[in-house]
Each structure stands twice: as structure tokens, then as C-alpha cells.
Amino acid sequence: MRDFGNARAAAPATASGPVMSGGLVDSVFDRANQDPGLPAIARRLGPAGTAWTRMTAGELRDEVVALAKGLIASGIRPGNRVAVMARTRYEWTLFSCALWAIGAEVVPIYPTSSHEQVEWILKDAGCVAVVVEDEPGIMTVGSVCASLPRLRHVWQLDAGALEALVQKGRPVPATTVDSLRRIVLPDSTAVVAYTSGTTGRPRGCALSHRNLASPCDTLLEGWGHTGAPPGEQPAVLAFLPFSHVYGLMIQGLCLRGGLLMGHEPDLNADALASSFQTFRPTYLYAVPFVFEKLYKNFLRAAQQAGRGALFERAVRTAQDYALALERQRMGAGHGPGIDLRLQHALYGKAVYRKLRAALGGRVCGAASGGSPLNRELALFYAGIGIPVHDGYGLTETGGGITAQPVGREKTGTVGRPLPGVEVRVADDGEILVRGPSVFQGYVNDDPGTHMALRDGWLATGDLGHLDPEGYLSITGRKKEIIVTSGGKSVAPAALEERLRAHPLIHQAVVVGDNRPCVGALITLDPEFVAHWRGGLFAQDEVPGREAREENALRQEITRAVAAANATVSRLESIRVFRVLPEPFDVASGLLTPSMKLRRDEVTRRYAVEIDAMYQSSSRVPRERRTEELPTWDDSDDVFRRVR
The missing domain is CATH 3.40.50.12780 (ANL, N-terminal domain)
Structure with missing residues (x-):
């Protein structure tokens, strides 16, 4: 067993970071007291492409207090669990800070989760309230409310819930929020984050304020100087989901380190490109x-x-x-x-x-x-x-x-x-x-x-x-190790990473448990396929063009598989593969919010295709099989599927 601990960072860093005496939100209040004019949040109040407005540390603190008062007036108490089911937007940050300020616990839920997933998380965590983003969120929660007797509130952001809570909390003294905040301890639970469920039902991980603050403080102390050119305030565009711990860590880094944070709820390429150009992050x-x-x-x-x-x-x-x-x-x-x-x-x-x-x-x-x-x-x-x-x-x-x-x-x-x-x-x-x-x-x-x-x-x-x-x-x-029927153990990650390096390949899932050899399910990048097709042949070569394109694509994917195989032994190499009609995504339940594959669900959903892939391989005469060319099923007409 090899053991490494307390490794030194190249930049100065301590083993424990700053001494922590309270909760995560204390950094918001401390920053507002020390430097109230420091830009803390950048908000784009209009559609994509519009200018960003900046909110100072003092203004953020005031909005946190106002919302916290509304939560108190609504009966939210220390130790209560409140789910937040929304995309990465400013209100997510505001609600999490306000809940931490009164000692409540945040339960993140990805907004496109299924009815069954939402029901399981709300019931397992014992949530008393849930914040949703829009009408679909209301419908999802509403469909499972009957089985959630502890759920008392469902707040919809796009229906004015934030403003209503602020109004409701006006009679509550700000000193009440301050008193509750001061009794939150570093080892109090801050978040119940559910695992991505790549191999089974999600499990709720209880994370304390110290658990979440520790990596943030260590990274800020040892690596913080890399976040922007000297003399500039670091600026981070948060677009990864806060329903995942990586997204929560990014939020924590910004709040605890005094970084300017912008939120981008849309993960599509155009939205990100626009935000990069207008927000101009430094990291x-x-x-x-x-x-x-x-x-x-x-x-x-x-x-x-x-x-x-x-x-x-x-x-x-x-x-x-x-x-x-x-x-x-x-x-x-x-x-x-x-x-x-x-x-x-x-x-x-x-x-x-x-x-x-x-x-x-x-x-x-x-x-x-x-x-x-x-x-x-x-x-x-x-x-x-x-x-x-x-x-x-x-x-x-x-x-x-x-x-x-x-x-x-x-x-x-x-x-x-x-x-x-x-x-x-x-x-x-x-x-x-x-x-x-x-x-x-x-x-x-x-x-x-x-x-x-x-x-x-x-x-x-x-x-x-x-x-x-x-x-x-x-x-x-x-849990992902594949064992073929011949007893060979194969780790799929390296093969999948190598396949994804090819521009035409979007995703890959290596399969082969209890099969005679290793296989792969492959999805293509629709945008790159369209671009690749456009430059393949001269436009006037119409007769037989589609067949030649299909054949050229087969050769490209086969070369990509051969390149991946070159990194492993023959028994670990991909011998058969199938191109699937569409990419895996979060909405279909085949990817987690952090873009990881849900392997069990992929193999279940595509069991027929996997069986057909191996059956097609078994029909190929032995003398026609080669070490270099995996089997491509002739029924795969990829272009018809990605148009």
C-alpha cells in the first residue's frame, strides 16, 4: 500500500486553512463588513448577450438577510431541510446563503430529475420545502406531493416566490437572522448532496460547513493567486450545476475568496459562447x-x-x-x-x-x-x-x-x-x-x-x-470493471477517453461483461458530423455520394477504435462496436448532472443493440476476422440517424 499525505503545495498553503468558527455564510457577512463595495455577483438581467450588472458584497449580504427573514416567517427552522431544484442562477446562491444563515440544510436536486428521483430525494431527506424554477418543476413536485407529508412549501422562482418571501419577512428583525447565524457551528450539516446514482439509487451525503469550506480555503490559500493576472479581481463564470458537489465547490470558492461570480444557467454552446464574450472570466x-x-x-x-x-x-x-x-x-x-x-x-x-x-x-x-x-x-x-x-x-x-x-x-x-x-x-x-x-x-x-x-x-x-x-x-x-467470459478484467475509462479524442465521436461506453470480447457503444457529434460530411466530397458528386460517405465514416470510426486499441493489450481491445442514433444526455437519464455515464441505465436501455452487436460478430466467418478491424454492423446507417 502506497501512502501520501499532507503533500506540500508549490504555493504557500496550510494544512487546515483559516480557523473556522461558524458556518459557510459567515464569509459573506465578513466580506460585507470589511469591503462592502467589492463586486461579488455579476447578474445579466436581460437575455443572452446583454450587459452584466454588478452587485457588491454589501448588497449581497442585505439580500441574504432579507430572504432569510422571509424563510423564518414561513416557519423554516434550524435543522430543517429545504431542497433547491433549479439551474445555475443567482437565486440558487441567494437561497443557499439564506438557508445557511438560519441554520437550515440545503438539499440540491437537478431540475430535470424524474418524478421518481424527486420523490425519493424529498422523502429520504425529509424536506419541509422545495424551491423550483418554473412550471415543469411545479408539475414534477406536485405529482409526488401526496407521498410527502412533511413537505409544507413549494416556492416557484419564476412566479415571484423570492419577492413574496422578502415581503413576508419584513416584520422579522434582522437581529433574529444574526442570532441564528451565530449558533451555526462548523460541524453542523450544511448540505445533503445526493450521489449521482451511476450504479444504483442515489444516496444522501451529509456534508458539514467545515467539509465544504476546507477544500475551498486550502485551494484559495495555495492556488488563489493563479485565478487572475496580478492586481485583478478573479472572475468566475459558474455554469456547472450546483446540484453537484463540484458546482457547490465553485460557488464556495467565489463566496469565500471574494471572487466575482456570474451565473450561466444554459449549457448549450451558443449561450456559453455569449457569456464568455460578455462576462470575460479570468479562470x-x-x-x-x-x-x-x-x-x-x-x-x-x-x-x-x-x-x-x-x-x-x-x-x-x-x-x-x-x-x-x-x-x-x-x-x-x-x-x-x-x-x-x-x-x-x-x-x-x-x-x-x-x-x-x-x-x-x-x-x-x-x-x-x-x-x-x-x-x-x-x-x-x-x-x-x-x-x-x-x-x-x-x-x-x-x-x-x-x-x-x-x-x-x-x-x-x-x-x-x-x-x-x-x-x-x-x-x-x-x-x-x-x-x-x-x-x-x-x-x-x-x-x-x-x-x-x-x-x-x-x-x-x-x-x-x-x-x-x-x-x-x-x-x-x-464497480465499472468489466470481466469478459474469458475472465479478462478490463477498466473501460481509458478506452472511452481515447475514443472521445476523435472529433467525430461524442461519447463511448465500453461493454463486455460476461461476453466473449470487449465491445463499445458509440455516439457521434452531430455538429462535427455535419461539418465533416460537407467537406468530404465535391458538392457536384451526387450519384453514390451517400454510400461513399457512409463507407468513409466507417473507416474513420474503425481507425478511431484501432487507435484506442493500440493503448491496451489484445484481450482488452474493442472487437465489436455499434454506433447509436443519438447522444446520451441528462434529460434521458443516461448522464448524471456532472456529465458522467449512468452505465447500468445505458446497458439496460440498449440491451437489444448490445445483443445484436455480439450476434452480428458471431456470424462473421473466422477467416474474415482481423486483428485490426473491429466489426461494424452493416445495418448501421449513421447519417440517416444524425441528420
Whole structure:
């Protein structure tokens, strides 16, 4: 067993961060007292593309107090649980702060959750109230209210609930809020965050104020100076869902660190592009899916402008430059040579500056979480001037527990343990964690809590390894390991990551439990497929065009599968695959709010396609099977499905 703990950050950081005596919202009140004019929130009051208005720390504190008074007048008491079922918007932040100010507990729910999921979470947590965003939210909660006797209030944001609560609370003295806030202790429960449910029913993780504050304070102290150029206030655009602990950590970083925070509720490409241009963040928090999508958008735009070859050369130069710098940092090289520096400088003006401009022109760094970031992609972003600090955490740890040490970043890993955190890898490869952010336990599940917490160590369920310098690499989940009928164990994550690196491939799910070989379900990126089709043949080549396009696509996907297979042994390689008609998404229940695959649901939903995929393979004569070419079912007409 390899054990690394209390790893030093390259920038100064303490093992425990600032001494905490109260709750999370105290930082809002302290900031307002110390610097009431500091911009705290940026709000866009009109549609996408309109200007942002700034709310000061003093104004935010006053709005928190006004809403907290309304909650008190409505009968919300310390220890009550209130669910928030809305997208990432200002009111989410306001409600969470107001609830914490009176000692209540927040239960995040993703707004597109199914009736069954909403019913389960509200009942299991014992919520007395729920905040919804719109009419669909009201309908979802209304359909399950009969089974929720403890639920007393349903507040709809878009129907004026916030204003009504503020009005209702006017008679309540502000001193009442202050008195309740002062009795909140660091170890009081702040959030009951439900796991994403990738392999079963979600479980409620009780997280204290200290659990949530600890990683935020440590990151702010050791890494905070990387969030903006010297002398500028860091600005963060929050667009990841606050229903996930990563989103909550981003909110906590902004509130506790005095960062300017803007909210973007829409995750579609146009909305994000508009917000990047108008809000102009200095630091980007995202998941690998977002970084992958941004890269593919850059590539598609370059190809449409007739500069695809230039872009690909610039990408290789950026990666080579970043890799040379990394080797220099780690004492394994002398840094970029003069030729590489000249090439990098040339592409800096012709390409990299334009890529950074697409993100608002001020982004000087980024963080990736939720799942490991592809090493080549991380090198690309570092090479264009946006170093991405890959980290690791989970719901049960209140957010991050590892991060890339500043000045000693090692791509392909998720960094080293944060100061105050201990990480071990058990003999079976499972990652064990101990530290101040580890949760209090699962709500209403003592047996599950005892299984997860062993002598103070959290058994994460993730597999990984620590290198001699203490850098952690994630290799998969214990529950996701595939065992073929031949007894070969396969971790799917690396294969899926490699497949997603191809511009045409949007998502991939590796399957093969109790099957003769490993297979894959693949979805395509509709936008990139349309772009790829447009440039494949001359427009006047009409006869037989569709058949040739289909054949060319088969070859491209087969090459992508072969490239992924080159990274693993033959017994671990993908032998059959099927292209599915549409991407997985959150609304269909096949992705979690943090964009992770719900594997059990995917394999259940596509059981017929999986069976057909293996049956088609078994019909191929043995002499026709090759080591290089996995089977493509002839019934797959992908273009008809993605048009």
C-alpha cells in the first residue's frame, strides 16, 4: 500500500486553512463588513448577450438577510431541510446563503430529475420545502406531493416566490437572522448532496460547513493567486450545476475568496459562447466534456475557414511546447529549444490568441474535475496559454482532495493530495482518503456509512495509483470493471477517453461483461458530423455520394477504435462496436448532472443493440476476422440517424 499525505503545495498553503468558527455564510457577512463595495455577483438581467450588472458584497449580504427573514416567517427552522431544484442562477446562491444563515440544510436536486428521483430525494431527506424554477418543476413536485407529508412549501422562482418571501419577512428583525447565524457551528450539516446514482439509487451525503469550506480555503490559500493576472479581481463564470458537489465547490470558492461570480444557467454552446464574450472570466472551472467540446469547436471553425492544416500544426506545437516545459519543471529536460520557441511564438499570434479570445480573452488558467482529463488535451490548453489544473474529488469529500501543485504540474495525473489530506492506495487498487472534507455519513444508511468509512478512511470506490512523487492517477471505478467470459478484467475509462479524442465521436461506453470480447457503444457529434460530411466530397458528386460517405465514416470510426486499441493489450481491445442514433444526455437519464455515464441505465436501455452487436460478430466467418478491424454492423446507417 502506497501512502501520501499532507503533500506540500508549490504555493504557500496550510494544512487546515483559516480557523473556522461558524458556518459557510459567515464569509459573506465578513466580506460585507470589511469591503462592502467589492463586486461579488455579476447578474445579466436581460437575455443572452446583454450587459452584466454588478452587485457588491454589501448588497449581497442585505439580500441574504432579507430572504432569510422571509424563510423564518414561513416557519423554516434550524435543522430543517429545504431542497433547491433549479439551474445555475443567482437565486440558487441567494437561497443557499439564506438557508445557511438560519441554520437550515440545503438539499440540491437537478431540475430535470424524474418524478421518481424527486420523490425519493424529498422523502429520504425529509424536506419541509422545495424551491423550483418554473412550471415543469411545479408539475414534477406536485405529482409526488401526496407521498410527502412533511413537505409544507413549494416556492416557484419564476412566479415571484423570492419577492413574496422578502415581503413576508419584513416584520422579522434582522437581529433574529444574526442570532441564528451565530449558533451555526462548523460541524453542523450544511448540505445533503445526493450521489449521482451511476450504479444504483442515489444516496444522501451529509456534508458539514467545515467539509465544504476546507477544500475551498486550502485551494484559495495555495492556488488563489493563479485565478487572475496580478492586481485583478478573479472572475468566475459558474455554469456547472450546483446540484453537484463540484458546482457547490465553485460557488464556495467565489463566496469565500471574494471572487466575482456570474451565473450561466444554459449549457448549450451558443449561450456559453455569449457569456464568455460578455462576462470575460479570468479562470475557467469545467469538466472534461466541456474542454473536449471547446477543442472540437476550435477545430471545426479552423477547418471551415480553410485553416485546418494550420490549426493541426499549431496543436502539435502547443503540445510539444507544453511537454518540454513540463519536463523542465520536473527536472527531466532543458525546456523548449530555440526552434520550438520560435514556432510557438509564431502560432501564438496566428492561432493561440484567437482561441483565448473565444473565451473572452482574459482566461489565464482553468481547473478540470468530475473525471480525469485527457493528457494530450491538457497539454494543448497549457500550450496555448491556459494551463488546466486537473483535480480529483467526489461527493463524499465535499469537492477536491487533490490538485496539481503550482509550478510542478504533471499532466495525465490529477495532482497530489491537498495539504491536510491523506491518500492511500489499497492492495486491490482502491483509493482511500482521510481529511477534514470527508463527509459525515449517508443519510438514513448506517450500514452504507460503515462500509464507506473504515477507521477514519473513506473507501472511494475509485481505482488508481500513486507514483513515487505522490501524483495520483485514476484508472477507473471498482464497480465499472468489466470481466469478459474469458475472465479478462478490463477498466473501460481509458478506452472511452481515447475514443472521445476523435472529433467525430461524442461519447463511448465500453461493454463486455460476461461476453466473449470487449465491445463499445458509440455516439457521434452531430455538429462535427455535419461539418465533416460537407467537406468530404465535391458538392457536384451526387450519384453514390451517400454510400461513399457512409463507407468513409466507417473507416474513420474503425481507425478511431484501432487507435484506442493500440493503448491496451489484445484481450482488452474493442472487437465489436455499434454506433447509436443519438447522444446520451441528462434529460434521458443516461448522464448524471456532472456529465458522467449512468452505465447500468445505458446497458439496460440498449440491451437489444448490445445483443445484436455480439450476434452480428458471431456470424462473421473466422477467416474474415482481423486483428485490426473491429466489426461494424452493416445495418448501421449513421447519417440517416444524425441528420
